[in-house]
Amino acid sequence: MSANHVLSGRSAPSSAAIVSLIGTASLAAGVFLSGFVISEPAPYELWMVGQIALWFLFGLKISRGTAPLLALLLVFNVGGILSLTVMQDLGDGPMYLAVSTFLALTAVFYAAAIEDDARRLKLIFDAWVVAAIVTSMLGILGYFHAFPGAEVFTRYDRAMGAFQDPNVFGPFLIAPSLYLIHGLLTGRLIDAPFKVAGLLVVALGVFLSFSRAAWALFLFSAVALVFVLLLKERTGAFRLKILVLTLAAVVVLVLALAIALQVEQVRDLFLSRTGIQEYDSGHLGRFERHRLGFLMSMERPLGIGPMVFSTIFPEDEHNIWLKTLTSYGWLGFVSFVFLMIWTLRIGFRFLLRDRPWQPYLMIAWITIIGHAAIGNVIDIDHWRHFYLLLGIVWGCGALERRHQRSLGRRML
Numbered sequence: 001m002s003a004n005h006v007l008s009g010r011s012a013p014s015s016a017a018i019v020s021l022i023g024t025a026s027l028a029a030g031v032f033l034s035g036f037v038i039s040e041p042a043p044y045e046l047w048m049v050g051q052i053a054l055w056f057l058f059g060l061k062i063s064r065g066t067a068p069l070l071a072l073l074l075v076f077n078v079g080g081i082l083s084l085t086v087m088q089d090l091g092d093g094p095m096y097l098a099v100s101t102f103l104a105l106t107a108v109f110y111a112a113a114i115e116d117d118a119r120r121l122k123l124i125f126d127a128w129v130v131a132a133i134v135t136s137m138l139g140i141l142g143y144f145h146a147f148p149g150a151e152v153f154t155r156y157d158r159a160m161g162a163f164q165d166p167n168v169f170g171p172f173l174i175a176p177s178l179y180l181i182h183g184l185l186t187g188r189l190i191d192a193p194f195k196v197a198g199l200l201v202v203a204l205g206v207f208l209s210f211s212r213a214a215w216a217l218f219l220f221s222a223v224a225l226v227f228v229l230l231l232k233e234r235t236g237a238f239r240l241k242i243l244v245l246t247l248a249a250v251v252v253l254v255l256a257l258a259i260a261l262q263v264e265q266v267r268d269l270f271l272s273r274t275g276i277q278e279y280d281s282g283h284l285g286r287f288e289r290h291r292l293g294f295l296m297s298m299e300r301p302l303g304i305g306p307m308v309f310s311t312i313f314p315e316d317e318h319n320i321w322l323k324t325l326t327s328y329g330w331l332g333f334v335s336f337v338f339l340m341i342w343t344l345r346i347g348f349r350f351l352l353r354d355r356p357w358q359p360y361l362m363i364a365w366i367t368i369i370g371h372a373a374i375g376n377v378i379d380i381d382h383w384r385h386f387y388l389l390l391g392i393v394w395g396c397g398a399l400e401r402r403h404q405r406s407l408g409r410r411m412l
Helices: 003-008 014-033 043-057 067-084 093-116 120-143 166-172 174-186 189-208 212-232 236-260 264-274 286-297 320-350 358-374 384-411
Strands: none
Touching: 014 043, 014 120, 043 093, 067 093, 067 320, 067 384, 093 120, 093 384, 120 166, 120 174, 120 189, 120 358, 120 384, 166 174, 166 189, 166 212, 174 189, 174 212, 174 236, 174 358, 189 212, 189 236, 212 236, 212 358, 286 320, 320 358, 320 384, 358 384
16 A cells, blocks of 8 residues: 555555544644744744655655646745855845745645645635634734734734734735635525625735735635636526625625724725825835846846845835846746746636636636736745645646546546
């Protein structure tokens, strides 16, 4: 009996089933812990380091479907290592790249675990939803100072849950939001109240993060999800159901937003965040830094090293494409661009195929498109959930590849 079968739970003996159960539970625990990164190293890092080592020790394999993901991420981080050679003072550079390499391995791990057993996808998203609801509640309670010390879950009067930054907290909530929306639109009506309650909590968390990137990401992702569902479902009755439920959800969210804006504190910050910020358009603001940074990078093929940009300019890059150029050099930039193109291609090819893993692929793919877009104004290279999304898309792509091989053998 192979260890791969032990981990996937496909073998008959009870000991194998127990090992499979433990392994799957540990995977869910890792996803849940990704919602609690209020300090570093976070419990997520410690948990995942041990888990990845044990899973591959017990025989989890990297197939031809996931090997390109590993190769591209390794090349990306090799670019980062080369950028260290141009730094006069290494400082925190090596630790930054160590985190980058670790997160790259988590993406490969998730892809391999999903390919090993597609049923783990539901568990991953269920754990993600629970984490999103819990960390959203912490952010909401913190924002309204519901108990002494609750402000630890806020920053600059913005909800950030159990994260270090509201701009990471908000985008973390998008994929579980889509999962709840998908369940509302395609699931049983009897389960709708629970999904609506969870969605309202998570949506309020996104709103109170006052992250403009998260707001735009939520709106884009929700609209894209409904659009893809309308493309996928061809029956008139089902399309009517989706449209009616979508309209009802919009009405509920608008009412919730209107109620929230009755609170003066919420209204004032909302009006402030929707206006043009000085750090965006002022002298050496975000967009001017982008222009100067790209010009500088054209003369630095190895980059300038991790975390060096903020020592030259007032703030960090706040642009993932510029970040890859400065911290990972031209090599890292090219590999990251190629990784994103390949990832989006996987989703586009298999998006509408009727498979058990299709809903999860659809949600992850839409969310990654949104992350690529907001990457123009924010750095996403150390967002843990971004690597989870990569793993989901590549894992589903590997499942499709295996499915096609199985069909080919049946035809022969």
